[in-house]
Amino acid sequence: MIARFCAYAVLRNLRFFEPFFLLFLLHDVGVDFVTAGALLAYEKILGGALEVPLGVVTDRLGRRRSLVASFTLAAAAFGIFAWAAATPAWTLPLLYLGQTLYGVAEAARSGSHKAIILDWLTQQGRRDEKTKVIGTTRFFSKSSGGAAALVAGLIVWQTGHFTALFWAAMVPTLGGALLLWSYPRSLEGSLSQSRKAGLRKPSTGAGLKLAAQRPGLLALIGVSVLFESQIKLALVYLQPFLASRLAEVDLTVTAGLGAVAYGAWFFLQGLAAGSASLFAPRLEAASGGTERAIARIHAWAAGALVALALLGMLAEGAVALIGLPVFAALAVLQNARRPLFVSALDDHM
Numbered sequence: 001m002i003a004r005f006c007a008y009a010v011l012r013n014l015r016f017f018e019p020f021f022l023l024f025l026l027h028d029v030g031v032d033f034v035t036a037g038a039l040l041a042y043e044k045i046l047g048g049a050l051e052v053p054l055g056v057v058t059d060r061l062g063r064r065r066s067l068v069a070s071f072t073l074a075a076a077a078f079g080i081f082a083w084a085a086a087t088p089a090w091t092l093p094l095l096y097l098g099q100t101l102y103g104v105a106e107a108a109r110s111g112s113h114k115a116i117i118l119d120w121l122t123q124q125g126r127r128d129e130k131t132k133v134i135g136t137t138r139f140f141s142k143s144s145g146g147a148a149a150l151v152a153g154l155i156v157w158q159t160g161h162f163t164a165l166f167w168a169a170m171v172p173t174l175g176g177a178l179l180l181w182s183y184p185r186s187l188e189g190s191l192s193q194s195r196k197a198g199l200r201k202p203s204t205g206a207g208l209k210l211a212a213q214r215p216g217l218l219a220l221i222g223v224s225v226l227f228e229s230q231i232k233l234a235l236v237y238l239q240p241f242l243a244s245r246l247a248e249v250d251l252t253v254t255a256g257l258g259a260v261a262y263g264a265w266f267f268l269q270g271l272a273a274g275s276a277s278l279f280a281p282r283l284e285a286a287s288g289g290t291e292r293a294i295a296r297i298h299a300w301a302a303g304a305l306v307a308l309a310l311l312g313m314l315a316e317g318a319v320a321l322i323g324l325p326v327f328a329a330l331a332v333l334q335n336a337r338r339p340l341f342v343s344a345l346d347d348h349m
Contacts, residue, residue, distance in 0.1 A: 001120055002133060004179065006140040008113060011176035013145035016152035017078070017165035019266040022239040024162035027254050028085045029095070039095055040236065046103035047110070052208075054107045062188035063112045064180055070112075071177035073105035075170045082166035114342050116187045123186065130346060131281045131290070135339040138277035142335055146270020153263020156253070217348045220291065224341055227298055230305070231334045238327045245324070269328050276336040283336060290344040297337045304329055 017024060025036040058066040077098045084094035117134060121127050152165050211217055242262060243253045251258035280293075287293035308326045 001184075002136070004183070005113075005117055005133070005137050008176060008179055009137045009141035010144040011172045011179060012113075013141050014148045014172035015078075015145075015169045016148045016155065017081070017162065017169055018145070019149040019239065019263070020152060020156065020162045020165060022236060023243060023253060024081075024085070024165070025095075026240070028162050029091055031092075035092075039099055042096065043099040043103045043106075046100065047107045050104060050107035051110060054104070055111065058108060058112050059189055063116050064183045064185070064188050066108050067112050067116075067180045068177045070105045070109040071173050071180065073101050073108075075173040075177075077101035077105060078166040078170050078173065082163050085161075085163045115189065116183070118346055119187055119189065131284055131339050131343040134342050135277040135280040138280075138335055138339055139274040142270045142274030142277065142331075144270075146267040146274065149266030149270060150260075150263040153260040153266075156259035156263075157257060160254070211349070214348055216291070220294075220341075220344060220348065223294075223298060227301065227337070228334075231301065231330050234305070234330060235327065235334075238324075241323060241327075265324070269331050272328060273331040273335040276332040277339055280336050280339040284340060284343075290340050290347065294337055294340050294344060297333050297340070301330060301333045304333075 022036060022040070025031050025039065026033070031039075054066075080094055080098035080101065084091050084098060087094060114134065117137065118127070118130060121130055121133060126133075152168075155164055155168060156162060242265060243258075246253055246258045246261055251261050253259050253262045283293045283296070284290050287296055304326050308323065311322065
């Protein structure tokens with residue numbers, strides 16, 4: 001099963017368009033930064049609003065089935081994105097339709113596979129290995145995402161545009177749906193099984209109230225929200241930043257070898273970030289606990305972002321020199337943190 005969990009991580013992250021999505025909006029579609037930002041914000045807000053409701057639905061209907069539906073919806077969204085670039089009269093409505101399907105798919109997917117892993121570890125009597133197993137799947141996740149960026153760079157170099165990346169991403173996504181369908185039915189989740197048996201469903205509201213009263217849980221989630229939102233925003237806007245740096249040395253991303261160099265950077269960043277996930281158990285042991293390790297990572301990330309912001313104010317030229325290493329460091333810290341956060345959250349739950 002661990003091999004299948006890793007295969008899921010690979011197929012989930014062969015989304016070739018992700019490192020180029022903002023560039024796709026700016027160049028292939030031709031929208032401005034305000035419109036592109038609104039599209040990105042819409043998907044994130046929609047996904048955030050649906051996280052809890054769809055989490056409830058997933059727990060009750062079954063995680064395996066819900067993930068199959070999520071991957072199928074995501075594949076449909078990719079086709080709509082590609083169609084939008086070729087349909088000028090309907091571009092913006094199609095983009096919002098694609099973002100709607102993608103937002104629903106991601107909200108249904110988010111957390112579900114980690115819950116499956118934790119369930120399986122419990123069934124096998126191996127719950128104490130959770131940080132290691134989740135770190136291992138995270139390694140495959142980010143490394144395959146980096147490899148996808150390199151392949152995507154080659155595709156853009158050959159085709160001269162970004163649209164083909166969406167068609168390419170549909171294949172592994174549908175393959176992921178088939179892989180998930182092969183998972184044992186016992187991994188649908190205990191609430192799904194109790195519903196079939198006619199047992200009384202626990203109240204979602206009561207469960208959330210109980211969780212909110214647990215000491216330290218809201219603080220753990222709150223700092224996670226702040227950390228993830230800022231890091232993900234920074235990494236999205238790395239796309240035009242890196243493209244402009246390459247253009248300064250005559251490596252244009254939209255036409256030529258610049259696309260390969262761009263993909264190669266994301267490949268190296270993904271490999272470094274994935275490798276950081278493998279060190280999460282060591283950092284956990286060295287820090288004397290999961291939440292202490294998380295606090296260390298937050299402090300390091302805050303220091304890196306503050307240093308970069310001060311450089312931007314005091315010596316703008318220096319940002320071009322250290323900006324990329326700082327972005328890479330943030331990706332490393334984010335991925336070292338993720339297995340620790342899941343482990344800490346699971347301890348509370």
